[in-house]
Amino acid sequence: MSRRPRLLLAALAIAALLWLLFAAAERALALAQRFLQLPAWLQWTLGSTLALFALLGLGVLWWLFRPRRKRRPVPAPDRGSLEQRIDQLQNRGADTGALGAELGELDRRRATARVYVALFGEISTGKSTLIRALAPHATAISDVRGGTTQQVSHIDGQLPDGRTLVLADVPGSRETNGEAHETLARQEALRAHAVIYVCAGDLTRSQAQEVRWLGDFGKPLLLILNKADQWSDAERDLLLHRLRQQSHDIAATVVAVSAGGSERYQRTLADGGIEQIERQRKPAIEPLLKALMRLTAPGTEGLEPQREQAVLAGLHERVGALETQTRAAEAERIVRKYARRAIVGALAAVAPGSDLVIQGALAAALTRELAELYGVRVTDVQIDDFIQQAKLTLRTGSSIVLAIAGNALKAFPGLGTLGGGVLHAFAYALIFDSLGRALATSLAERHTLDQQDAGARLKTLLADSGGARVKELATLTMEAWREREKSE
Structure with missing residues (x-):
């Protein structure tokens, strides 16, 4: 115009x-x-x-x-309380070697005063190739085929302003049967001062979750669109806009780069033949270098507090998971102990009662020990009320318990025909195993003695006639009966 x-x-x-x-x-x-x-x-x-x-x-x-609030990182406990919890786990027989090693690595990296940067992302996004571009004079890192990085590799790199940093190449996430590798990658990302998250297109749901996970731990983050040379200018601008929306308030910068690497193509010869050609593409990573210089400008002194908080927060989650596993194993041991005691008591009885009323003193001791394990304070009145409710449940379901006991003992020749003593012994084993498991699960989830919740779980477990649990209880009954026969 x-x-x-x-x-x-x-x-x-x-x-x-x-x-x-x-x-x-x-x-x-x-x-x-x-x-x-x-x-x-x-x-x-x-x-x-x-x-x-x-x-x-x-x-x-x-x-x-309104201006949005900055994301609050996952709260991290102080190191002293973490060490105390780790010591408690060790005293209870848990394997805490990896947790102690994590604290040692935290101290070691602080002492080196070097900046660590982890490259994180799904497989086949070009992380290893990008590290080759960032550290072209480093030795071979790993095979660049998708999903072949199986361990963390550290490579020394240098920024254009002369500062050095340590680049960590971690296994790619979303690899088939790669849960252990993904855990390794996440732990290394928490140990780093900063993270470069690498993608090769719009973020998938799983990738967006990983970016949010890094943001939750307060990691200084660069979001990199790799292989940008495969898009047109308009497509690349649209992708960058989408990535900035998806990583709002999380990523410090979103830039597009091309890590280079090798490419293959076919060339038609003059005689009509076809030749396979492989050539190296020149990397274009200047925007990443500039963003990385800005992100790491505070140095170790400025970035170390965030890194330490992220490591301690990650350790807090790992310690919590190990505490849950340790308590569950200890609860299993306690329940099995009281189930065996119930079997021995039933076999020693001269005339076992047909109503299967639970042994009160034994049930009270089981309840008290499980409550102590999960740190739940209970009074004698609460224990008595819970046992009375369990007795009502058992009276209405005694026929089911006896039927399950009879069917289970048929799998052991000779045991099922020995009379009411063995039958009631197995019935008590089933009762105490169900009671203990129901109570342990309820205490772990509710953190209080919830009679209604534990009672509902008890009904469900008493009616469960299949699975390995019933077979294990029948085996436990058989072992107790044989030991009794030998002692007589």
Whole structure:
């Protein structure tokens, strides 16, 4: 369009805008005159209503455009409390070697005063190739085929301003049967001062979850769109816009790079033949280098507090998981101990009761020991109430318990026909095993003695006639019976 038509269109647009402004002003004056002619009470009513709506509108606008709060990292306990928990686990027989080694690695890296940067992302996004571009003079890192990085590799790199850093190449996530490798990669990401998250396109749901996970731990993060040379300019700009939206308030910078690497193509020869050619593509990583220099500018002194917090927060989760596993194993041992005691007590009884009323003292001791294991304070009244409720449950379900016991003992020739003593012994084993498991699960989840929840779980376990649990209890009954026969 030439200059004269553009000027004409601009003049028409200005004239239309002025006409709209005058029309709006005229309408506003007319409304103001009509408002002033109203009675005073109606003026106050309409004025208050308009003011209220104006305040509500301003509130909505503020909510839409208010500055968003920065993401709060996952809270991390102090190191002293973590070490105390690790010592307690060690005293209970848990394997805490990896946790202690993590604390040792935290101290070692702090002492080196070097900046560690981890390259993180799914397989086949070009992490290893990108490290080759960042550290071209380093020795071979790993096979660049997707999913072949099986361990963490550390490579010395250098920024354009002369500062050195340590690049960590970690296994790719979302690898088939690669849970252990993914755990290794996540732990190394927490140990690093900063993370480069590498993707090769729009973030998938799993990739977005990984980016949010890194953000939850407060990791300084660069989001890198690799293999950018395969997109047109418009496609690349659209992808970068999408990535910035998906990593808002998480990634410090989102840039597009091309790590280079090798590529193969076919070339037609003059005689009509086809030749396979492999060549190296030149990397284009200048935006990444600039962003990495800005991100690591504070150095180890500025980045170390965030790194230590992330490591301790990750250790807090790992210690919690090990505590849960250790308690579960200890609860299993306690339940099995009391099930065996119930079997021995039933076999020693001269005339076992047919109503299968639970042995009160034994049940109280089981409840008290499990509550102590899970750190739940219980009173004698609470224990008595819970046992009374369990007795009511057992009275209504005694026929089911006996039926399960009879069927289970048929698998052991000779045991099923030995009479009520063995039958009731197995029944008590099933009762105490069900009671202990129900109570342990309820205490672990509710952190209190919830009688209703534990009672519902007890009913479900008493009616469970299949699986390895019943077979193990039958075997336990058989072993106790044989030991009793030998002692007699």
